[in-house]
Amino acid sequence: MRIAVCGKGGSGKSTVSALLAKQMAKTKNVLVLDIDESNYGLHSQLGMAAPRDLMEYFGGKKGFKEKQKLAPRKTQFWGLAAENNTGQQGQPQSRFFENRWSFSDLPSEFVEEKGNLRLMAVGKIHDYGEGCACPMGVLTREFLENLDLGKDDIVIVDTEAGTEHFGRGVDKDFDLILVVVDPSYESLKLSKKFDEFGSQCGCRVYFVLNKVEPDIREEMLGSVNCVNVVAEIPAKRELFKASLKGEELALELEEIAKLAELLGKASSLTH
Numbered sequence: 089m090r091i092a093v094c095g096k097g098g099s100g101k102s103t104v105s106a107l108l109a110k111q112m113a114k115t116k117n118v119l120v121l122d123i124d125e126s127n128y129g130l131h132s133q134l135g136m137a138a139p140r141d142l143m144e145y146f147g148g149k150k151g152f153k154e155k156q157k158l159a160p161r162k163t164q165f166w167g168l169a170a171e172n173n174t175g176q177q178g179q180p181q182s183r184f185f186e187n188r189w190s191f192s193d194l195p196s197e198f199v200e201e202k203g204n205l206r207l208m209a210v211g212k213i214h215d216y217g218e219g220c221a222c223p224m225g226v227l228t229r230e231f232l233e234n235l236d237l238g239k240d241d242i243v244i245v246d247t248e249a250g251t252e253h254f255g256r257g258v259d260k261d262f263d264l265i266l267v268v269v270d271p272s273y274e275s276l277k278l279s280k281k282f283d284e285f286g287s288q289c290g291c292r293v294y295f296v297l298n299k300v301e302p303d304i305r306e307e308m309l310g311s312v313n314c315v316n317v318v319a320e321i322p323a324k325r326e327l328f329k330a331s332l333k334g335e336e337l338a339l340e341l342e343e344i345a346k347l348a349e350l351l352g353k354a355s356s357l358t359h
Contacts, residue, residue, distance in 0.1 A: 089355035090232060090243045090261060092291075094282055095268035096275045097249035100298040103327060104268050104344075105246040106133035106337050111348040113205040116242045116355070117191055122209040123228045124248040135336030136200045136207050143211035143227060145198055146184065152223050155184060184227070185234045191241055232261040242355060264292040264354070269312060270299050276311040283313060294318045296347070319347040 093108075095101040102124070109120045122130050122139075131138045146152040187193070191206065200207040210231070211224040228245075237243065245262070267282045269275050279295060286293030295312045297305075297320045309317065326339050 089237070089241075089263045089351070090245065091351065092245045092247055092262040092265045093268060094247050094265055095249070095270070096272075096278050099249075099268045099270040099272075099275050100321070101249075101268040102127055102130045102133060102246050103331060103337065104266070104296055104298060104321065105244055106130060107339075107341065107344045108348060108351075109134065109205060109244050110337070111340070111344050112242055112244070112352065113203060114348075115352060116240050117204050117206075117238070118242045118244060119191060119194075119206045119208065121228075121231075121243055121245045122207065123224065124246055125210075125212050125224055126248065127246070128212065129331070129334055130246055131200065131207060131209075132334040133331065133337045134202075134205065134207060135338075136202055136205075139200045139207055139209050140198050141209055141211040142198050142231065143224065145195060146227070149211070149223050152184075152227060156223065156226065184230050188234055188236050190236045190238065229261060239355075242351075262291050264294060264351075266294055266296050266318070268296050268298050269308065271301070271304050271308055276308070279312045283316075296321065299323045318350060319343050 093101045093105045105120060109118050112118050120130070120134065124130070128138075141148075143149055143152055146155055194206065194208065198208055210228050232243070232245075235243070265282065265286050267279055269279050283293050293316060295317045297308050297312075297317060299322075300308060300320045301323050305320070321341065321343050324339065324341070327337065329335075330337055330339070
């Protein structure tokens with residue numbers, strides 16, 4: 089199952105991604121894919137070292153752009169289905185990957201690993217004037233399309249803030265979208281847009297209410313499609329302090345455990 093964690097900047101999507109990944113790694117094989125080019129702290133929340141950018145595997149942004157110019161469009165298919173005229177539609181041939189990857193095929197020099205938990209980062213903005221993040225969006229889409237998952241494999245994608253990834257068409261490769269909503273007017277308004285985009289790309293959208301306090305809970309529920317609220321994370325001073333110090337999120341929350349169980353069951357239904 090491929091899960092996108094979305095939200096506005098500061099809503100807590102990286103915190104939810106980290107907590108959920110650690111919980112699900114107790115029973116599943118979890119890959120956290122960091123596609124937020126301006127977030128430099130997800131690895132610390134997971135208690136791991138920062139991985140090398142996957143973009144380096146292709147020669148960095150410059151090398152990737154050159155490959156992008158030369159790469160043919162996806163007119164072929166993996167396997168024999170496209171060659172033997174059976175009419176069966178196979179997996180599309182990637183423009184950048186020579187072979188399809190499973191978790192065991194991920195290049196170790198670009199993966200940080202701890203138990204059943206893996207962390208990869210598509211790329212970060214490291215230098216002034218290095219250009220836009222568009223190649224990272226292309227690589228994200230290609231990577232997700234090229235990745236084969238086993239029945240116990242979960243991919244949790246910590247997306248960049250806002251809605252740009254919808255514009256790049258990345259979200260069509262997800263099985264579901266978790267929208268993290270914090271108690272702010274901007275976040276509540278943006279949640280409606282996420283719901284709309286999810287319908288357009290044919291992806292299920294669920295909401296995780298974050299930083300919930302008793303006196304604002306009903307107002308937050310009333311501002312989103314409450315039928316699709318799958319978790320309510322209370323405001324926790326311990327999470328705030330750990331994030332502020334760049335420490336691992338060691339706190340276990342009942343709400344996250346229930347969410348992980350729900351998603352684990354949904355994952356089993358997809359295989």
